[in-house]
Amino acid sequence: MAKAIKTVSTVVFRIEDLGNDTKRFTLVDQDDWELPPFRPGAHIDVHLDPGLVRTYSLCNEPDDNRRYVFAVKREREGRGGSQFLHDRVEVGQPMSVSLPRGGIALDPKGMNVFVAGGIGVTPFISAIRHLDRRGRSNYVLHWASRGRPVLPDMIASAIEAGRVRVYDTTRQAKPTIREIVGDFTGDGFAACCGPDPMLLAFEEAVASWPEGRKHIEMFIPPKLVAKSDVPPYELFLSASKRHATVTPEIGLLGTLEAMGIDVPVSCGGGICGACRTRWTEGPPIHRDRVLLPEERHNEVIVCVGDCAGSKLVLDL
Structure with missing residues (x-):
């Protein structure tokens, strides 16, 4: 099915x-x-x-x-x-x-620290407008832009209130992310969306933080390995009662497509969550940047997923 x-x-x-x-x-x-x-x-x-x-x-x-x-x-x-x-x-x-999916699990009481590069500010504009509408000022946005930023009209009140720091990188240094998040190591929530160097610096700065207190938005999928190094395993689809063998050359998504299973795929790199699928036996290998640790107990992003055992059962 x-x-x-x-x-x-x-x-x-x-x-x-x-x-x-x-x-x-x-x-x-x-x-x-x-x-x-x-x-x-x-x-x-x-x-x-x-x-x-x-x-x-x-x-x-x-x-x-x-x-x-x-x-x-x-x-x-x-x-x-x-x-x-x-x-x-x-x-x-x-x-x-x-249907919309994902989102940012904002800290209702602690400080929310947003770090954005260019157009990567879009999810944080939504978050800021959501907080502003509820009368909350527990956030700060650090926004690096090459030249004049776009979309400032959507968060004009936050800019006027001093809760947004804009860095024109054609005239000043890029923000130092470790310094930005350093004051909130013990409390609060931090999120980042921007180019790869910014994401890498952010990941290093919050590496020791609990998963629930940090969030990364990516708009370009990471480069995938050419071929999986996972040994062949059996794939069973519990809803349609079908099975196949997944080989490294074809991979999980390729096998599903060969079986005619219609799985929605957008990014193909594990960053959007379009192909999240429930699993009941495995365990799967998770290579995505979407699922929270608790979600991985019963879901897998199949465009980059695999199996750590001999059999993977999906609810398809």
């Missing part, structure tokens, strides 16, 4: 050119109904064309439940999603998106 892909039908309500090769897109229900709810910093898969699905963070707050708003920077050397949105999408155009 194939796993159903749940999508939401929307239309493009507004497209705004923000400069710096960035556009902001607003999607609404065609009949102005409320859209499915989401958490601060959640993301959606945007179905652009057959076989072209990309994941973007929502930057409006969850209470704004009649819109999905996301911003996209044109990546001229990217995989084609940003160029499609910039060049081919128009106001009034229908667009299917996934």
